[in-house]
Amino acid sequence: MKPLAMGRGGGTMEAMSPPADPDRAPSASHALSAAPPRMTRLSPLALVLIAFAIAAPAHAQFVPSASGSWMSAWPNGPPTSGLTPWVWVDQHGFGYGVGGTLALDLGGPLFSDLRHAPTSERPRLEVGAFGAGPSPRQAAPLFGALSTRLHVASDTRGAWLASSGAAAGGENLPLVGGGAWLKHGQITFTMQVVHFLGRMRVVQPQASASRQAPADTESTTGLVPSETSELSVDVRLLTGAETAASWTLQRLELQSRVGIAVGVHQPPAHWGEMRVSYWARPSLALFARARSAAEVPAALEPVRGNQAAVGIQLAPGRGSGGPPTRDSRVQGVKVERLEPLRYRIVLRTVARSVEVSSDATGWTAVAARRLGLNWWEAVLPLTPGIHRIAMRVDGGVWIPQPGIPTTLDEFGGQVGLIVVE
Amino acid sequence: MKATRSRTRWRWAMAAFVLFLLADDVRAANDPRLDARLDPETAGAVGQVVEKAREKGLPVDPLVARALEGASRQVPGPRIVAAVQNLAAELEMARESLGLGSTAAELVAGAAALAAGVRPDTLARLRAARGTGSVVVPLVVLTDLATRRVPVETASAAVLAATRSRVRDRDLMRLRERIDKDIMAGASPGAATILRTRTLIGPFQGPSGTTQPAPGRTPRSGP
Numbered sequence: 001m002k003p004l005a006m007g008r009g010g011g012t013m014e015a016m017s018p019p020a021d022p023d024r025a026p027s028a029s030h031a032l033s034a035a036p037p038r039m040t041r042l043s044p045l046a047l048v049l050i051a052f053a054i055a056a057p058a059h060a061q062f063v064p065s066a067s068g069s070w071m072s073a074w075p076n077g078p079p080t081s082g083l084t085p086w087v088w089v090d091q092h093g094f095g096y097g098v099g100g101t102l103a104l105d106l107g108g109p110l111f112s113d114l115r116h117a118p119t120s121e122r123p124r125l126e127v128g129a130f131g132a133g134p135s136p137r138q139a140a141p142l143f144g145a146l147s148t149r150l151h152v153a154s155d156t157r158g159a160w161l162a163s164s165g166a167a168a169g170g171e172n173l174p175l176v177g178g179g180a181w182l183k184h185g186q187i188t189f190t191m192q193v194v195h196f197l198g199r200m201r202v203v204q205p206q207a208s209a210s211r212q213a214p215a216d217t218e219s220t221t222g223l224v225p226s227e228t229s230e231l232s233v234d235v236r237l238l239t240g241a242e243t244a245a246s247w248t249l250q251r252l253e254l255q256s257r258v259g260i261a262v263g264v265h266q267p268p269a270h271w272g273e274m275r276v277s278y279w280a281r282p283s284l285a286l287f288a289r290a291r292s293a294a295e296v297p298a299a300l301e302p303v304r305g306n307q308a309a310v311g312i313q314l315a316p317g318r319g320s321g322g323p324p325t326r327d328s329r330v331q332g333v334k335v336e337r338l339e340p341l342r343y344r345i346v347l348r349t350v351a352r353s354v355e356v357s358s359d360a361t362g363w364t365a366v367a368a369r370r371l372g373l374n375w376w377e378a379v380l381p382l383t384p385g386i387h388r389i390a391m392r393v394d395g396g397v398w399i400p401q402p403g404i405p406t407t408l409d410e411f412g413g414q415v416g417l418i419v420v421e
Numbered sequence: 422m423k424a425t426r427s428r429t430r431w432r433w434a435m436a437a438f439v440l441f442l443l444a445d446d447v448r449a450a451n452d453p454r455l456d457a458r459l460d461p462e463t464a465g466a467v468g469q470v471v472e473k474a475r476e477k478g479l480p481v482d483p484l485v486a487r488a489l490e491g492a493s494r495q496v497p498g499p500r501i502v503a504a505v506q507n508l509a510a511e512l513e514m515a516r517e518s519l520g521l522g523s524t525a526a527e528l529v530a531g532a533a534a535l536a537a538g539v540r541p542d543t544l545a546r547l548r549a550a551r552g553t554g555s556v557v558v559p560l561v562v563l564t565d566l567a568t569r570r571v572p573v574e575t576a577s578a579a580v581l582a583a584t585r586s587r588v589r590d591r592d593l594m595r596l597r598e599r600i601d602k603d604i605m606a607g608a609s610p611g612a613a614t615i616l617r618t619r620t621l622i623g624p625f626q627g628p629s630g631t632t633q634p635a636p637g638r639t640p641r642s643g644p
Binding site for chain 2: 080081103104124357359362363364365384385386388398403405406407408409410411413414415417419
């Protein structure tokens with residue numbers, strides 16, 4: 001006897017060559033394939049692109065960090081696919097934006113030759129578009145960006161390199177950057193560095209025309225007093241660093257970001273932001289945001305100074321809103337036979353407690369035993385046949401073990417299936 | 422001599438009567454697990470469903486387990502009874518589709534597939550494709566794909582095609598894992614299923630007909 005439903009979570013990659021099976025005979029399946037060979041060769045690419053274009057993303061999490069910002073030219077967390085429009089209102093008027101990303105798994109069928117990452121992590125390419133702007137009544141420019149991120153990610157951590165061709169108020173903003181994120185329980189930590197490759201001249205309001213220019217700017221473009229009390233500022237070699245944390249609890253999301261930017265001829269700029277979102281519906285969130293920014297060039301940051309805003313964010317296809325069916329903290333599950341009728345389930349997760357429940361236990365929760373740091377083990381009596389099994393971490397919701405087949409549990413959730421021969 | 426034979430007959434008759442009473446009592450008694458975990462009303466209702474299933478020759482352990490599962494989820498009694506009734510009906514339908522000689526595991530797997538929206542005739546086709554071999558794993562894979570929002574017709578066509586191509590159970594499980602990973606990576610469930618099945622067995626275009634679940638048999642997702 002051995003369990004067939006073994007599986008491993010955590011984004012492991014496997015070779016995708018078809019298994020050798022000399023007994024396999026082309027039979028009735030051919031009746032389903034009438035397309036010419038050329039179509040067969042092209043159809044995977046077409047199918048995937050069409051599928052991405054029309055299918056609702058399962059976990060769209062593109063979150064607008066601001067009303068439009070050079071530090072937000074690309075998402076700063078795990079790679080996702082999705083479309084997210086949002087609107088907000090603050091003391092100056094309203095703003096709007098829309099962001100969309102498409103994440104392609106380079107370890108998938110289209111890019112199997114490009115896999116060079118460790119087996120526990122997968123390279124992904126994420127392309128995105130992002131546009132935002134304040135009310136037409138405001139003077140701040142529209143911001144738009146096309147971005148690409150090359151991402152190596154597992155379920156709990158990832159790192160990326162990114163580039164973006166952004167534009168704001170007619171200025172081109174070529175950006176490159178990199179960052180990393182780490183998920184610990186319900187908290188995700190992110191840090192990124194963004195470098196502005198271009199050079200632009202921006203005009204900032206000047207309270208007093210007699211203000212002295214900083215010494216290091218005078219020799220190039222400097223702060224030139226204008227007739228309209230505006231200063232023309234040369235911005236180049238600007239580098240920003242930002243760290244962020246987000247915490248998810250049921251329908252609530254709490255996010256914070258702080259950052260600083262330094263550049264040639266540009267005084268240090270800094271910003272901080274707090275944001276809370278409430279997902280009233282699976283694809284609709286109400287959010288409130290408080291933001292403070294200083295010395296950020298207007299072309300890079302349409303919202304300057306302090307801002308308090310409330311808004312609505314949409315995320316079509318974000319999920320059903322039903323009970324969770326996966327716990328991203330659980331990274332791997334393995335089913336091993338100890339002896340006839342006794343099996344042990346080993347899983348890796350960050351938790352204080354892990355419980356396993358199954359029809360084999362009369363659906364009585366069995367506490368898993370900690371094997372080591374983040375490793376847990378539960379021993380179950382499994383007779384030949386099909387067994388339904390579920391687990392929960394830290395007393396949370398019962399979910400199926402990742403990596404094994406699942407089915408609906410008739411009570412609003414899902415359970416795992418283990419087949420014992 | 423005659424009196425001795427009469428006494429013997431009388432004793433046998435009494436013993437048979439006592440056995441009959443005991444057997445009837447055993448039949449009427451609920452599974453003690455039900456009595457221990459459910460309120461009396463729910464336990465009684467579930468017990469009736471279990472008893473009817475037993476009379477029909479259906480496996481009853483899955484029914485008891487489903488009731489216990491509901492109790493562990495702390496759902497109301499009527500929902501538990503309804504879930505057990507649904508499972509009993511699905512077990513019966515699975516037996517009609519898979520055949521009287523099906524094992525309990527096959528019936529349980531078939532019932533799960535039906536609950537996920539798979540058509541009964543798909544079960545029959547899987548049985549025909551596998552012959553005397555077990556259809557447990559194909560049904561489990563099919564159920565899993567349907568649960569992961571692969572269109573039921575696409576999932577059915579993929580598993581049927583793989584089964585007809587004599588793909589082994591272990592490779593079917595591997596196919597499921599790869600489709601799952603593609604879906605988690607953001608791929609469309611249907612497209613991922615078609616692509617991975619094609620990788621496994623060669624030419625495969627997916628279902629030629631509708632991609633909707635069978636009429637009147639939509640997958641249940643709970644309240």
